[in-house]
Amino acid sequence: MNRSDLWSFYEEILTISIRTWIRIHTGYILLEMFLLNDVTNQLRHEIKAMIPVKNVEIRLVSVTHDLRNGEERALIELLALSSLLIGKAWGSFILELSATDDEIRASYRRTGPQSATLMPFPPSLKKKIGALGGELDENGVLCIPMPAAKDVRVIDLDEVVERTGLTHEEVHSILKGFMDDGRHNIRILTEENFQPNRETRLRAAHSLKGSGKNLCALELTEAAAAIEKSLKNGEDSLPLIQKLKRVWEHIEKWYSENSL
């Protein structure tokens, strides 16, 4: 096991521990965990780039749902800045980032034996926090309302009609089969008690990716493609499957509102 693998392993254990701690002690509903999604990678990179002090230990824990609404840029900048201030004051820290459907929460805690101690968010950042519509709670934890999803079309039927030349009626007639097949494939990938072999899982992910492409379901396509890739590479696909479940919930909701 090389250093990078060790770090990943350590990080994963840490994440699970903290997630459990948060569940037990605060009752957060943590919908999804993306340890290494785009936001956390970007955040890690920017924080490291901003903090000029060497030997600063950063353990970034991301327990978040999909922060892809366009507002993540401002959040990343805010967290990079607050990490800079915290890093200067304390040297090492753990940044916990969590998200529910309603809000994003970010907090700092000390490392080592004092890791239970929360470090208040730098009060000098109140103006920037306010600009994001957020506030600090009594423990100094940053709370920002989850930005509403904008311009995200779960399934874009107009685009399907334009691309294929089919009529709206024909596309709607495809939808039901898409949902039936999709539910079956989601079950293959997500049900804990249902453990098909790798090839069956791979086909389920591939099929979801393909049908998602056909119906211009961008999020589904991306989520299924990521799982297919991770299965091909023999990687852990559990965090990606959590994301897929969430995406499918959006599709079910959309279907209940849009089916003829």
Next chain:
Amino acid sequence: MMAKTILYAEDEFTNRKIMKYQCERFGVDCVLAADGLEALERCRTEKYDLVVLDQYMPGLNGDEVARELKKIRPDLPLVAITSDDSYVPRLKSSGFVAVYVKPLRGNDYKEFLETYVI
């Protein structure tokens, strides 16, 4: 005049359905095969004007089916459809007359149906 018939081997529902609708527009019958083995079996007993093969299928992949079909029906035009554009050069050299990358546009269906069937 008898309607032209194509065989489409594909295991994914939405692709099958879209192909059916596209063929209907051009008055072409579309027979479906759920995988490569079924496609091979059908080609042994039935005559088709064109065979369209998905590349990634259970049992036999599209290029493997094409290799077998070339032995039993060397003149039969074969079209490949793949979701992975890195497969295109390999499929083009596997005896397919045309290769398309998913998702297909309406004009793609029109193109191969008009060129090889109608």
